[in-house]
Amino acid sequence: MTAMTAMALSTALASPAAAQTDTPCGGDFDAFVADLKQEARARGHESGLVDSFFRGVRQDRDVLSADRRQGVFQMPFTDFARRLISESRIENGRRNAEKWQDIFDQIEADHGVPRGILLSFWAFETDYGAVQGDYNTRDALVTLAHDCRRPEIFRPQVFAAIELHAEGDLDPQTTTGAWAGEIGMVQMLPEDILNNGVDGDGDGRVTLKTSVPDALMSGANLLVDLGWRPNEPWMTEIEVPEDFDWSLSGLTVEKPVADWGQLGVAARRGDLGPAELPASVVAPQGHRGPAFLVYPNFRVLFEWNQSFVYVTTAAHFATRLEGAPAFDAGDPEPGLSGDEMKTLQRRLVEMDHDVGEVDGILGAKTRVAVRAVQEEFGLPPDGWPTPALLNRL
Incomplete structure (x- = not known):
């Protein structure tokens, strides 16, 4: 493994x-x-x-x-993404996309789940089936x-x-x-196999460990069951204006794409997507780091894995596999170590903020609490805790 x-x-x-x-x-x-x-x-x-x-x-x-x-989830997004996204993984993804083109075409026609998403999870979960646990x-x-x-x-x-x-x-x-009981190339639990397993190769069995068609079609079926919206985007890298109101960032704020455009948000490549599609701005390492506009399908990915840094990396990798460039890392402020993050979380709890578990991981609740204290201090409320913020607390 x-x-x-x-x-x-x-x-x-x-x-x-x-x-x-x-x-x-x-x-x-x-x-x-x-x-x-x-x-x-x-x-x-x-x-x-x-x-x-x-x-x-x-x-x-x-x-x-x-x-x-749990230590790996303490890594900043850019470090985590660089660790997971390699040229060999991208090249292997492209080869697999070509090798199994007919299967991906069928999945996209039947379910509206793009090949980039399935390739991304196939890569990250088992290195395209090579290491299944x-x-x-x-x-x-x-x-x-x-x-x-x-x-x-x-x-x-x-x-x-x-x-x-x-x-x-x-x-x-x-x-x-896998150690948590998942089986096969895209790592599905038994209950999900019972409910969403698909005999993609027509041999009368659902064999997720050895059959690529079975694994990919079952994974797509699971995503649809979790709420995947057919033929809609999931993430777009963006640029924001200098005067952007960072209190509007984070998954707790959702606006139509057209509204974000009126606020000066622009796609780094292509367009922002359908005007009425709800979307949120996420900046995994604060206002000086990379930024993305994410859509309802991005939220569905948390049903597969609840780690923000993992889901954001998988979503970005999926766009890379479909032709997008590597994200602009920017110049983010340094983050906190695991022990420093725990100290921050304990201090936030003392201030009556709900951070969930004091685990040293920058999860959704900790980001919301950080944003609140940043606003109190007159700092850009981007949800990214820094040593300077910790010192202020």
């Missing part, structure tokens, strides 16, 4: 600080498995099938270790369902995996994937 796969997955499902629910979790692992077996039988599965699914199941400590790793899928799901951080997410996935096993599409002994 590559470092890229690990970083793509570490927030793919929910915040580490997700609220606890009444979902059963914790305690003796064997007793927990016995409870899962009982529920599986109550759902109508035969005892022989249930026993075969859970035979040899074990708690995977490596999965728990991977689930706790070697964690036992069943063990990973049961381990995370037993762990009390997010049992409400993973317990249902265990039963979805049993359904796949019953259909002959998952071998609990040999099926492997």
